[in-house]
């Protein structure tokens with residue numbers, strides 16, 4: 001048994017920061033290396049995919065995995081979730097009928113019921129009967145006539161503002177409302193940083209870039225740069241959570257792995273609108289075509305985050321690249337790395353944000369008055385293997401002391417942490433009883449005001465509206 005094992009985690013995105021939190025709460029000696037100045041600063045996340053209903057192309061098994069994993073994430077970071085539902089509308093011109101979604105929604109409702117039977121603390125997406133609701137055109141026409149509800153509670157109340165603003169004649173029916181909530185990355189960053197700071201066995205090295213890793217028979221020697229000085233330290237176990245740069249660490253160790261890397265962006269606007277809370281609204285569409293899905297995500301203060309799955313908005317020509325025989329690290333064009341490392345030119349921000357607003361305006365004409373509120377939220381992410389539709393993915397193990405975090409959606413972090421825990425038990429670093437542990441002291445006891453204040457300072461440092469540090473519908 002080696003209970004004093006030293007574990008290194010490279011990368012403090014949601015995967016690495018959450019692994020650090022999970023494993024240090026289990027008592028392990030953790031060192032986290034993050035090259036940026038704060039945690040969870042990579043590609044954004046705004047939607048908790050509790051059922052994968054935004055992805056018509058994925059199979060039922062992935063939807064069930066996303067449902068279960070989202071419930072786990074919600075229980076781990078409850079203060080980072082915006083508890084408002086999502087409207088899923090299908091435009092008339094879309095070739096897929098919304099009725100094709102119904103069997104899957106019903107299956108997800110049953111799976112949710114089973115999860116609650118296994119553990120009643122899983123009942124975090126309202127009751128199974130309220131997991132989703134269908135609306136006919138007549139229902140929406142009737143809701144449109146009702147007065148808006150400032151702080152909606154029931155699904156119908158949430159739907160009123162959507163019914164008043166969507167072009168109802170341009171939609172197929174039924175329109176769906178589902179309990180898929182918002183995720184606030186600034187609050188995740190704040191929660192993880194505050195909780196890790198309280199754990200004496202977690203050493204968080206920000207502004208520390210890992211430049212080389214050498215593996216000998218029993219240890220990893222990690223070289224890193226901090227304040228223009230090179231340092232090195234040895235560890236018993238390595239967790240590679242470097243996000244789209246996971247392949248760079250693989251390359252340092254001469255390990256072969258197939259993966260994709262994709263650069264994407266979303267846009268932040270402010271809109272003078274009726275002062276009521278909004279649900280998220282999705283207008284389905286064929287990804288990569290000019291009719292790609294449009295996504296409208298509400299934040300406090302009239303701010304909205306927009307995605308449009310077309311090459312002019314969220315996706316980019318040549319934005320998806322794959323690894324090759326010589327390197328496990330897919331190489332993005334310099335233009336994307338420049339955006340990640342140095343930011344965007346203001347003219348491109350204006351152009352793409354205007355296109356995002358226009359894309360939404362097709363279905364919500366009043367939205368045309370929305371204005372740019374900040375730079376976009378963007379970044380590159382990895383997808384293990386070459387299936388670009390993969391959404392539920394967690395971690396892979398190359399040898400008995402090397403884990404590679406390969407999440408595609410934020411929700412997969414607890415399944416990822418469980419799989420790593422299993423390996424650490426095999427090595428004798430943890431007791432059997434650690435497996436599946438959900439008993440977390442530091443993360444669940446954080447004070448909401450402390451999180452908001454930290455999240456505001458993160459927004460300020462990253463130059464996003466301070467209002468985005470809060471959620472409209474906090475955990476009650």
Ligand SMILES: Cc1cc2nc3c(=O)[nH]c(=O)nc-3n(C[C@H](O)[C@H](O)[C@H](O)COP(=O)(O)OP(=O)(O)OC[C@H]3O[C@@H](n4cnc5c(N)ncnc54)[C@H](O)[C@@H]3O)c2cc1C
Nearest residue numbers: 011013014015035042043045046047210242243408409410
């Ligand atoms: C536009 C867009 C929208 C998205 N929306 C959603 C959403 O709504 N919901 C959802 O669940 N997911 C969403 N995703 C996916 C989500 O952002 C990713 O799954 C998630 O951020 C991956 O987390 P990660 O920790 O694996 O990687 P990252 O967040 O990329 O973290 C990796 C970290 O490693 C650090 N690092 C890398 N190399 C080194 C090194 N050598 N030394 C030290 N540090 C290093 C990096 O600085 C970075 O902080 C979206 C992605 C994009 C691009």
